[in-house]
Amino acid sequence: MSNFNIDAQALNTYDAIVVGSGISGGWAAKELTGKGLRTLVLERGRDVRHVTDYPTTNTQPWEFEHRNQLKKEVRDANPIISKCYAFYEGTEQFFVKDAEHPYIQEKPFDWIRGYQVGGKSLMWARQTQRWSDFDFDGPARDGFAVDWPIRYADIAPWYSYVEKFAGISGNKDGLSTLPDGEFLPPHEWNCVEKHFQQKVAGKYKDRHVIMGRAAHITKPQPIHFQQGRAQCQHRTICERGCPFGGYFSSNSSTIPWAAKTGKMTLRPNSVVHSIIYDEKKGRATGVRVVDSNTKQMTEYYARIIFLNAAALNSNLVLLNSTSHRFPNGLGNDSGVLGKYAAFHNYRAGVSAEYDGNLDSTTDGRRPNSPYIPRFRNVHKQEMGFLRGYAAGFSAGRSSHSDQSSVGADLKESLLNPKLGGWYVGSHMMGETIPKESNYLALDATQKDPFGIPQLKISIAYDDNDDKMVKDYQEQLTEMFTEAGFKNIRVRDSHASPGLDIHEMGGVRMGKDPKTSMLNKWSQLHAVKNVFVTDGACMTSTSTQNPSLTYMALTARAADYAVKAMKQGLV
Amino acid sequence: MAGAVGGLISLPAWANGWTTETVRSSQQLLSSGQAELLAELVETIIPVTDTPGAKALNVHKFVQKMVADCYDKSTQENLQKGLDSLDGLAQKSYSKSFAAGDTAQRTALLTQLAKSTDTAQKDFYSLVKNLTIRGYMSSEYVMTNLTHYQFIPGHYYGCVPVQAKATSQPK
Numbered sequence: 001m002s003n004f005n006i007d008a009q010a011l012n013t014y015d016a017i018v019v020g021s022g023i024s025g026g027w028a029a030k031e032l033t034g035k036g037l038r039t040l041v042l043e044r045g046r047d048v049r050h051v052t053d054y055p056t057t058n059t060q061p062w063e064f065e066h067r068n069q070l071k072k073e074v075r076d077a078n079p080i081i082s083k084c085y086a087f088y089e090g091t092e093q094f095f096v097k098d099a100e101h102p103y104i105q106e107k108p109f110d111w112i113r114g115y116q117v118g119g120k121s122l123m124w125a126r127q128t129q130r131w132s133d134f135d136f137d138g139p140a141r142d143g144f145a146v147d148w149p150i151r152y153a154d155i156a157p158w159y160s161y162v163e164k165f166a167g168i169s170g171n172k173d174g175l176s177t178l179p180d181g182e183f184l185p186p187h188e189w190n191c192v193e194k195h196f197q198q199k200v201a202g203k204y205k206d207r208h209v210i211m212g213r214a215a216h217i218t219k220p221q222p223i224h225f226q227q228g229r230a231q232c233q234h235r236t237i238c239e240r241g242c243p244f245g246g247y248f249s250s251n252s253s254t255i256p257w258a259a260k261t262g263k264m265t266l267r268p269n270s271v272v273h274s275i276i277y278d279e280k281k282g283r284a285t286g287v288r289v290v291d292s293n294t295k296q297m298t299e300y301y302a303r304i305i306f307l308n309a310a311a312l313n314s315n316l317v318l319l320n321s322t323s324h325r326f327p328n329g330l331g332n333d334s335g336v337l338g339k340y341a342a343f344h345n346y347r348a349g350v351s352a353e354y355d356g357n358l359d360s361t362t363d364g365r366r367p368n369s370p371y372i373p374r375f376r377n378v379h380k381q382e383m384g385f386l387r388g389y390a391a392g393f394s395a396g397r398s399s400h401s402d403q404s405s406v407g408a409d410l411k412e413s414l415l416n417p418k419l420g421g422w423y424v425g426s427h428m429m430g431e432t433i434p435k436e437s438n439y440l441a442l443d444a445t446q447k448d449p450f451g452i453p454q455l456k457i458s459i460a461y462d463d464n465d466d467k468m469v470k471d472y473q474e475q476l477t478e479m480f481t482e483a484g485f486k487n488i489r490v491r492d493s494h495a496s497p498g499l500d501i502h503e504m505g506g507v508r509m510g511k512d513p514k515t516s517m518l519n520k521w522s523q524l525h526a527v528k529n530v531f532v533t534d535g536a537c538m539t540s541t542s543t544q545n546p547s548l549t550y551m552a553l554t555a556r557a558a559d560y561a562v563k564a565m566k567q568g569l570v
Numbered sequence: 571m572a573g574a575v576g577g578l579i580s581l582p583a584w585a586n587g588w589t590t591e592t593v594r595s596s597q598q599l600l601s602s603g604q605a606e607l608l609a610e611l612v613e614t615i616i617p618v619t620d621t622p623g624a625k626a627l628n629v630h631k632f633v634q635k636m637v638a639d640c641y642d643k644s645t646q647e648n649l650q651k652g653l654d655s656l657d658g659l660a661q662k663s664y665s666k667s668f669a670a671g672d673t674a675q676r677t678a679l680l681t682q683l684a685k686s687t688d689t690a691q692k693d694f695y696s697l698v699k700n701l702t703i704r705g706y707m708s709s710e711y712v713m714t715n716l717t718h719y720q721f722i723p724g725h726y727y728g729c730v731p732v733q734a735k736a737t738s739q740p741k
Contacts, residue, residue, distance in 0.1 A: 060710070060713075060721060061708055061719065062708055062709055062713055063710075065635065065639075066635070066636060066640055067636075067705075067708050069636070069640050070640070071639045071640055072639065072640050072641060073639075187726060188727065188728045189728045190728030191728060191729040193728070194728075194729075233723075233724050234722070234723045234725055235721065235722055357729075358732075359731060359732055360729045360730065360732065361730060361731075361732050362726065362728055362729070362730065363723075363725070363726070363727040363730045364720075364723035364725040364726040364727055365723055366726035403699075403703060406614065406680050406681070406699075407614065407615070407616075407617055407673065407677050408617060408619050410615065410616060410703075411617065411619060411621075411623075414616075414703065414706070414707060415712075415716055415717070419732060
């Protein structure tokens with residue numbers, strides 16, 4: 001019988017294991033298999049194959065039983081996920097229901113998750129801005145977190161690398177705050193957005209309104225056709241899965257690309273319990289996996305492990321990976337594991353109306369919108385709060401019909417709507433400060449359905465965030481006034497953290513092992529063959545959307561990992 | 571283009587949704603009498619003209635389904651109660667059942683409901699009217715033939731002259 005165990009161990013041994021198949025896990029899978037490594041990709045959710053597993057992708061509006069409204073029983077059973085803008089009748093199948101993975105909200109936190117192959121890359125909002133040196137050197141300058149061990153120059157070539165493959169549309173704007181990338185043609189502006197852009201440019205030297213950079217194929221290149229992807233068709237129902245592969249998702253791009261190498265084994269329904277640390281060898285040897293169907297635990301082994309479970313779950317896995325050597329979580333000599341968690345502040349918005357350009361309107365739909373890069377505290381600390389905020393902006397034209405009558409008059413009115421004026425809107429994307437008091441921990445007693453301790457989340461807004469909300473509202477009001485917009489209304493949703501869906505930190509990078517978990521290659525300081533390249537690795541959060549940076553950091557780390565493996569360093 | 575793509579896809583049975591012909595009701599909220607009255611009510615709100623009215627497009631079934639599946643119990647009860655009292659109001663106003671009234675009589679009654687000082691009555695009417703408009707405007711017939719919804723516009727033009735705009739609704 002002893003032979004049997006050895007066989008089983010050999011059968012479960014790979015060159016590399018990737019935990020998670022979302023936006024960063026997909027890249028780890030593609031890069032590692034592309035470099036010849038036999039790679040096991042573990043996904044806790046079910047398999048979702050490109051096109052065939054997008055059940056509502058071709059459903060017409062009238063075919064939805066409730067016209068995309070959620071049933072009451074769904075809303076009642078899912079108070080958390082029901083708050084997410086992208087969760088509706090046509091997308092229910094891609095979001096984690098509240099009961100499926102319970103967690104402890106030590107402070108209110110709306111944890112938005114997608115457990116399936118592709119993860120949240122199926123339903124993301126697809127904004128892909130590069131970070132600049134103002135973002136990477138911010139912590140060193142302001143002292144609000146530890147210094148990043150990398151700068152823009154370290155990651156720039158990897159941004160280019162992932163942009164070309166993923167397909168990013170945008171305009172080269174030449175801004176130091178938002179470096180240009182390898183862009184496909186940008187989406188089109190409308191008249192009122194252009195008007196706003198010009199008014200802002202005329203009044204402020206340091207404020208810019210640009211077209212958002214988005215992961216949409218506006219003009220396919222050979223590399224996109226090779227992936228089987230085609231031009232974006234402007235359906236704007238992306239979160240149901242795109243049969244054209246018009247936007248980037250792991251499902252349409254990196255995962256099938258990794259599969260084509262013949263080196264990938266994809267194992268859905270695999271909830272990773274912990275990483276196995278071998279004290280004699282002084283390295284991680286594999287992972288423990290609970291099959292979500294059978295609840296059986298199996299061990300898988302590999303030379304290197306990429307942890308890409310999405311920030312909070314990557315923290316959970318490391319916290320749950322205890323051993324004699326690491327009683328407080330794998331690689332946690334510093335004690336900072338789970339701390340300095342951060343997110344983005346999406347609380348505030350400003351809207352208004354405009355009565356110019358009434359002879360023009362728009363036609364078609366656009367899966368993107370203009371963007372206002374950060375302009376606060378860029379070159380020096382000038383405000384009474386740390387860091388800054390970016391903002392989304394868009395304009396559109398409304399139409400109205402008089403619904404006061406009944407009968408034939410009402411019908412006539414409904415079928416002949418009158419074009420109204422233009423409406424404009426903006427939302428903020430503020431950088432939150434990673435603080436020790438914003439932490440993740442394991443609950444001592446409560447377990448999830450797989451017998452794994454529940455994650456305790458203790459994350460909250462602070463005074464810095466409130467000041468930023470106020471400044472954003474004031475500045476956008478000023479800019480809107482300058483543009484001649486009327487009926488300006490500001491709002492603060494006072495939503496709990498989490499709805500930004502930009503979970504970050506807890507396993508931060510840094511130069512000093514005493515104050516950080518990962519080195520400049522996203523490698524655990526203390527366990528060299530474990531790499532964490534999802535949002536957990538973020539030292540600070542910038543004002544930009546983080547997904548493109550996860551992709552670039554992952555490709556960069558995978559390149560390093562394979563070279564280091566060949567040199568016998570891991 | 572949608573057809574070409576659709577041909578490649580095998581949808582699970584649950585994803586096929588409903589058409590105006592086949593409404594699967596998860597819960598029978600109304601009695602057959604109430605349901606027939608609701609059909610007359612939605613038809614009064616959006617009647618047949620040279621195009622089909624709300625009843626022919628099964629909007630009454632949509633209203634019932636929405637209230638049964640997406641609304642709380644008190645709203646459901648208010649729909650039942652509102653329908654039960656509608657015939658009484660018709661008798662009071664024009665001495666016949668709602669269904670037997672002519673267009674002018676029915677319309678006058680609905681105008682009265684809209685202005686009612688009874689909150690429950692007003693809410694009942696406003697619920698039915700809003701859902702009727704929604705069901706009608708998002709029906710296959712209207713979206714396909716009258717408002718010319720584009721599932722795949724394939725473009726975004728930011729500044730087109732107002733007259734040249736083709737109608738298309740989001741989502």
